[in-house]
Amino acid sequence: MEPRRSKRARADSPPPGTRRGSGPRLVRAWLVASALGGAPSTVHALWTGGDVLRSTRAAASLLGGTGVIRGAVSHLGVSAFWTAVLGAVDRRWRLDARTGAVAGAVIAAVDLEVLGRRFPAVRGLHRAAQWADHVAFGALVGAVLRSTVDERGRSAPSPDRVPPA
Numbered sequence: 001m002e003p004r005r006s007k008r009a010r011a012d013s014p015p016p017g018t019r020r021g022s023g024p025r026l027v028r029a030w031l032v033a034s035a036l037g038g039a040p041s042t043v044h045a046l047w048t049g050g051d052v053l054r055s056t057r058a059a060a061s062l063l064g065g066t067g068v069i070r071g072a073v074s075h076l077g078v079s080a081f082w083t084a085v086l087g088a089v090d091r092r093w094r095l096d097a098r099t100g101a102v103a104g105a106v107i108a109a110v111d112l113e114v115l116g117r118r119f120p121a122v123r124g125l126h127r128a129a130q131w132a133d134h135v136a137f138g139a140l141v142g143a144v145l146r147s148t149v150d151e152r153g154r155s156a157p158s159p160d161r162v163p164p165a
Contacts, residue, residue, distance in 0.1 A: 026084070032144050033140040034079040040133050041125075041130060054125065055130065057071050061121040061122065062074045062122075082141075086142070087145070098139070100143065102138070104134045108130065
């Protein structure tokens with residue numbers, strides 16, 4: 001007879017080939033969230049007639065520059081960092097779109113209200129739109145981590161469910 005602990009640990013572990021936070025799933029989460037997480041501020045800029053690349057240029061200031069390319073590199077790097085952090089969190093507490101959105105709000109507090117205050121270009125961005133971007137980023141990372149679609153676009157077992165033995 002197996003000890004209770006090992007049964008529980010086995011029941012909580014994902015099925016083979018679907019490890020939470022595994023490399024391909026985490027990279028996919030990073031790519032999706034990096035590409036789509038800025039939608040709220042982009043929509044805001046388009047709606048208000050603002051500059052859609054302003055936040056990208058502001059991100060460049062984190063690397064000591066002002067250009068769009070430097071801003072894109074900075075954005076991708078910061079997004080990769082936060083995706084890795086969320087991947088580590090997901091190993092302990094399963095994330096989904098809802099809990100990822102909450103994590104995105106925490107990231108916004110750190111990025112915008114603590115660290116971003118040191119950078120005038122970041123400080124000058126529309127606050128609500130930037131918070132919405134961060135919440136969207138977290139929600140997207142959580143949603144992709146919970147996705148039941150594998151790297152080839154096929155339906156895969158949910159990482160939250162263990163198939164019957």
